[in-house]
Structures are given as structure tokens and as C-alpha cells.
Amino acid sequence: xxxxxxxxxxxxxxxxxxxxxxxxxxxxxxxxxxxxxxxxxxxxxxxxxxxxxxxxxxxxxxxxxxxxxxxxxxxxxxxxxxxxxxxxxxxxxxxxxxxxxxxxxxxxxxxxxxxxxxxxxxxxxxxxxxxxxxxxxxxxxxxxxxxxxxxxxxxxxxxxxxxxxxxxxxxxxxxxxxxxxxxxxx
Amino acid sequence: xxxxxxxxxxxxxxxxxxxxxxxxxxxxxxxxxxxxxxxxxxxxxxxxxxxxxxxxxxxxxxxxxxxxxxxxxxxxxxxxxxxxxxxxxxxxxxxxxxxxxxxxxxxxxxxxxxxxxxxxxxxxxxxxxxxxxxxxxxxxxxxxxxxxxxxxxxxxxxxxxxxxx
Numbered sequence: 001x002x003x004x005x006x007x008x009x010x011x012x013x014x015x016x017x018x019x020x021x022x023x024x025x026x027x028x029x030x031x032x033x034x035x036x037x038x039x040x041x042x043x044x045x046x047x048x049x050x051x052x053x054x055x056x057x058x059x060x061x062x063x064x065x066x067x068x069x070x071x072x073x074x075x076x077x078x079x080x081x082x083x084x085x086x087x088x089x090x091x092x093x094x095x096x097x098x099x100x101x102x103x104x105x106x107x108x109x110x111x112x113x114x115x116x117x118x119x120x121x122x123x124x125x126x127x128x129x130x131x132x133x134x135x136x137x138x139x140x141x142x143x144x145x146x147x148x149x150x151x152x153x154x155x156x157x158x159x160x161x162x163x164x165x166x167x168x169x170x171x172x173x174x175x176x177x178x179x180x181x182x183x184x185x186x
Numbered sequence: 187x188x189x190x191x192x193x194x195x196x197x198x199x200x201x202x203x204x205x206x207x208x209x210x211x212x213x214x215x216x217x218x219x220x221x222x223x224x225x226x227x228x229x230x231x232x233x234x235x236x237x238x239x240x241x242x243x244x245x246x247x248x249x250x251x252x253x254x255x256x257x258x259x260x261x262x263x264x265x266x267x268x269x270x271x272x273x274x275x276x277x278x279x280x281x282x283x284x285x286x287x288x289x290x291x292x293x294x295x296x297x298x299x300x301x302x303x304x305x306x307x308x309x310x311x312x313x314x315x316x317x318x319x320x321x322x323x324x325x326x327x328x329x330x331x332x333x334x335x336x337x338x339x340x341x342x343x344x345x346x347x348x349x350x351x
Contacts, residue, residue: 007217011233020238020241021241053206057206067241067245068205069205070206
């Protein structure tokens with residue numbers, strides 16, 4: 001007996017609306033490929049360029065609790081804002097974040113990263129300076145590499161001190177796409 | 187991850203899966219059970235309510251064993267509640283037999299606590315919820331015949347325990 005799609009959708013929406021989920025996630029389409037987005041009651045907790053839920057379920061459950069369910073209602077606001085960003089009609093995100101799975105140093109770096117404005121770039125060293133750890137450029141690079149909320153927390157705006165793009169979790173072509181979208185690259 | 191798997195192997199108890207995986211594995215069986223009991227329309231409401239109740243209870247689970255029996259127990263209780271509500275509205279039939287103020291399935295769940303898990307599930311589902319052996323077999327992942335044997339050996343054990351006491 002297969003569950004009709006409509007019944008399935010109603011249950012998933014009801015679960016999110018009733019506030020019964022530790023994490024709600026969905027896989028959404030974007031110009032840089034499918035993205036997995038996940039949110040808790042506190043806010044957005046994950047954007048992943050690897051959209052296969054099977055690869056994310058256990059980690060999400062370990063970090064936030066076992067009630068992990070796919071439900072578009074749980075990430076609706078973030079999804080809409082992301083669509084607006086890619087359409088060119090949004091320059092900043094008005095979202096709550098849940099960064100409790102990040103270590104304190106990573107948390108500080110990500111807070112600073114969130115302040116780098118649309119259309120501008122900074123360097124790993126400059127970001128290290130701003131969190132009061134001027135010699136930690138390499139550690140800042142590691143935080144960027146593990147950024148739980150790429151695009152929304154703009155690690156694509158962080159480049160090498162010589163201006164090179166260095167690396168990006170979603171692949172360099174995604175970093176280029178985002179910087180072109182923001183008018184940094186032509 | 188590897189360490190977690192090793193510890194689970196030592197404890198021989200499956201871990202609690204993320205709810206998504208549990209839901210995907212159980213949803214078809216639960217809907218089938220509810221349709222047989224309630225008909226297609228009422229089954230849809232009961233389906234949603236069953237999994238919402240499962241979500242509420244999920245944080246209290248201690249391991250990932252017998253999850254099919256667990257969720258079918260929730261569904262079966264809902265079928266009883268639905269039936270009771272319909273009856274009290276129609277005011278036709280008496281309540282379920284109650285001795286110490288609790289319905290039969292609640293008393294039985296308590297009595298059967300000491301049984302091995304498979305026998306306990308078979309006894310509670312058969313005599314507490316009046317499930318057919320086909321459904322119990324689905325719940326336990328075994329055959330109807332094995333379900334019948336588990337229920338009857340559970341009942342024998344309960345009787346023996348009572349004689350000793």
C-alpha cells in the first residue's frame with residue numbers, strides 16, 4: 001500500500017507546523033545546482049551542496065536530535081530568500097541561524113563573516129584580524145571550508161591575500177558564479 | 187561513525203534512526219493497517235495522527251528495536267480511540283471492559299512487561315488490540331505462524347508466572 005503523495009505532503013507540513021521536529025529539511029533547486037537546506041526551531045542550521053539526504057540524515061540527527069524530517073514548510077522562508085538572492089532582487093538575508101553545532105572559535109568567525117557585505121570581498125587574514133586572532137588565517141580557512149551555511153554566510157566573499165579565489169566547498173565554479181552575481185567578477 | 191557502529195554491535199541494540207528513515211520504512215505498512223481497520227477515508231486522518239503521535243513520543247525511545255510493532259501499537263490504539271468516539275457519539279455500545287479503571291490493552295501492556303520483547307509485542311497486539319496474526323506478523327517482521335507461536339508461548343509464560351506468584 002503506497003502512501004499517496006498528497007497525504008504524505010500533508011503529514012510533513014503538519015509535523016513542521018506543530019513544532020514537533022528537531023530538524024526539518026528540503027532539497028531545493030538553484031542556479032548552482034540542488035541544495036539541501038535544514039532548519040531547527042532556532043533557525044537555519046545547514047545548507048549543503050551535497051543534496052543526498054541519506055548522507056546528511058545521521059549527522060543532522062546527531063547534532064540536533066532524531067526527529068529529522070523532510071518538510072518544505074520548515075525551510076520555506078530561507079528558500080524564498082535564497083530564490084530572491086539568485087534572482088538578483090535580494091542583497092542580504094533576514095534569517096535566524098542555529099550555529100550550536102559549531103565550536104566557539106568557528107562561531108566567532110562566522111559572526112564576523114556575516115558582516116561582509118554583498119558585492120565586497122575580504123581575505124582570510126583580514127577576517128582573522130577581526131576576530132582578534134591575527135595569526136589564525138589558516139584556522140579561518142578551515143572554518144570557511146566547514147561553513148554550515150554557505151551562500152547565506154558568505155564564505156564565497158573570502159579570497160586569498162593575492163586576490164586568488166583559493167577554494168570553495170561547492171567547487172570553484174560556484175564561487176565564481178556567486179561573485180559574478182554580486183558584480184565582483186565580470 | 188565507526189565507533190558508534192562498534193558500540194552498537196557490542197550492545198546488540200539497533201540505534202534510533204533519524205525519523206525520516208523510520209517514517210519511510212513504516213508509512214506503507216501503517217496506512218495498509220489503518221485502511222483495513224477504518225476504511226480509506228478515516229484511514230487518512232488516522233495516518234497523520236499516528237505519525238504525529240510517534241513524533242511526540244520519539245524522544246522517549248531508548249533504542250531502535252521493534253519500531254514497526256511500536257508504531258502499529260500507536261495506530262491500533264488510535265483505531266480503538268476512533269471506535270470508542272464513534273460509539274459514544276452513537277451511544278449504542280458499552281465501553282471496553284475495564285477492571286481497574288484502565289482499558290484492557292493498558293493492563294495487558296503492564297502485565298506483559300516481563301516477557302521477552304517478541305512475545306510481549308505478540309501478546310499485546312493480539313489480546314490487547316485484537317490485531318489479526320497477519321498484521322502482527324507484519325509488525326514483527328515474521329510469519330503469521332511465528333506470530334501465533336510467540337503469542338501463545340507468551341500467554342503460557344504469563345500463566346506460569348501467575349501460578350508461581
